[in-house]
Amino acid sequence: MYETQKEKMIQAAEYLHKLDIDLWIIYTSEASDISLPLITGVKTVGPGAFLFTKTGEKFAVCSSIDAQDIEESELYHEVFTYSSNLAEVLADLVGKINPNKIAVNKSKEEHLADGLTEGRFRWLKKTLADVFQGSYVPADQFLKKLRSIKTESEIANIQKAIDITHEIYEEIFTKMKAGMTEKQIGKLFVEALEERTLVNGIDRALSMPIVMKENIAHRAPSDVIIDKGDLVIFDFSVDYNGYVSDIARTVYFLKDEEDQAPEEVNRTFHTIHEAISKAFDKIKPGIQGYEVDEVARTHLVDNGYPEIEHATGHQIGRDVHDGGALLGPRWARYGNSPYEVIESGNVFTIEPTVFLRDKGIHFIVEENVVVGETGAKYLTKRQDELILIRS
Template identity: 40%
Template sequence: MSNVEKIKQLERELATEGIDTLLILSREDSDKVLPLLLPVHVVAQTAFFFNRNGRHIVLTGSTDANMYKPFGLFEIIEVVEDFETDFLATFNRINPRSVALNISETDYLADGLTLGQYRLLESIIGGERLAALEKSSEPIVRTLRAIKSEQELTCIRHAVDVTCTIYEEIAPNIRIGMSETDIGALFVEGMKRHNVINAFAEPYSYPLVCINRCGLAHRQPSSRNILMEGDILICDFSVSHQGYCSDIARSFYALGKGESQAPQPILRAFQTTVNAVSAVIEGLKPGLMGYEADLLGRSLIEQAGYPTIRHSVGHQVGMRVHDGGTSLSPSSNPNSHYAIQKGEVYAIEPTVIQDDGKPSFIVEEDVLITDDGVQILSKRQMDLWYIAR
């Protein structure tokens, strides 16, 4: 995806932060931030000068130079003598007063500059000069990843729609007597049918498929775990479409002989989970702090008498399933001390999780933050889905 919108957004963020240039040094796709801006496979030693004045420059080898021409965004400089000489000449011509580098101690998604590339930069322009100019790109990258462009939202919406469709297609085909891997295979068939891939692990790997009785955790489905009457089944499924993800979980109950619905303790745990999801969705709005959003779901589950949630109530979704930025977590998490912003996409998942096979549920929905609340992107699960023989 050639995301001109993201590069224009980057220019605005550079202006907001008072930084002249975001400098990205990359070789063999070593930088984590570049894919957010350009869909390129970097081979040669390359320097990208993203300047807030909109006059962007790429310095690269002759093998890579042609792939930047179709974008129409760059002055392209091919290395003639050696990279170091041409870099210094370009850097001196730009003469930035401040330079953002992809270095961060707290956000791995803003920490793309390798030590070797940093040392190369230091050797070219000098340690003292670099120290006087360099800034962390973390605040810029955080906002750049978090606030989605219309092009990004189109991809995310498609990923979410396909995920919901696959759930709807396979739900009637889940049967008592199937193994976790049998159920996982239904998801793989759905991904192939809809031309998407798993956003976790390998392209056609199984999603999380857990029979509660066999242990609820982020683990691989097992062919030895067989769905039986009275079991709770939880599936957590994420797909990727054109590099952007969904993250949606659904919960099922396998009806026993003579049952038309689940027993009351199971229904109560499920309804508490749904109510907690609703509480978070209804309370989300721009300006709310991440830890405040976390408390909306966490407190409801605790007040219902269930154990506190073992993870965040929600997280951002984008190019990755867990896309960094503001986290809807307790205040002990530093990433919860940021305000929610319009244009962010979150997966909302307050859960009832209990040990020893007691009723546990995950219901996860994807939402977009709007001017004064949220737009729900996924088709909500409001009722427990039943499985019959």
């Protein structure tokens, strides 16, 4: 247990040392900080704090009723408890550490590194006012890397989530048929999750994936009936041990007289397949995210298709949108994320989409890849042919 957290704590100490940040404090109550599952492996009900030093020391300060799980995790060099006053115990500990620089989970752009509210930050500064006269710095400068650069155990968990996702897809492709509604097919995915005692990686619930015949958007399945001759998008995620997959497939329901999809449908699929290949070949450490997006986006436009309406890819890990570098265009809505540098250990989706709404042709083909020292490797079983459903 806690193998991932042990790895992440080692990473954290390395980043703190490199950045010359003496102490990182995660202050939380009711599991308010989103970084807790990734870093600490444990939560607090009452107000508490987790402290990490650049020399690798790890401390927890918690109420006496929260102490058992934290102590039994054996992740911390020492666990300090309080009955009525967190401030006094925390201030005493920080005074003994005597830092010059403290990192806190504040960020202007990265919501996954912005777990400390302004009110709690004011409380923290007031609590430490007598023992700390140094500077507070945002932890996002290394917390984004902690989320983005996956360890071996994290990649293994993601791979398992992906393998299960493929298994469920293959099972359900044999069960779906024309005449079913989006919801009816969506329920097949729920049943498959339930059989495996797993949940959807998007909302961590026993819920349906995205199933879309029309009205393309991030939405739940509807009561619309799927007919022969329809293209249907499936976007599905599985949570395995706290890590997720994110795989989309578009299938064509053959008409009675058809042995293959219409030429324009086939051409669209193969153009997307080529765009994925170009993005995959471009990915390597040191490249900025927008450079990968650019090659996929340009390929589609050069072949007469509309520009992709969103980023070509995003990171996955603890969440299906795991922050950090984005394989996206240099649009204002994406902030600095397309300019961030790709690093070994990043896990991305690649999903250059095509929506020809006037022709009823819409495709999402989404693969998952991990970045190594020299380039990327597919974690998904790549879709090389259009999936055909004969009813």
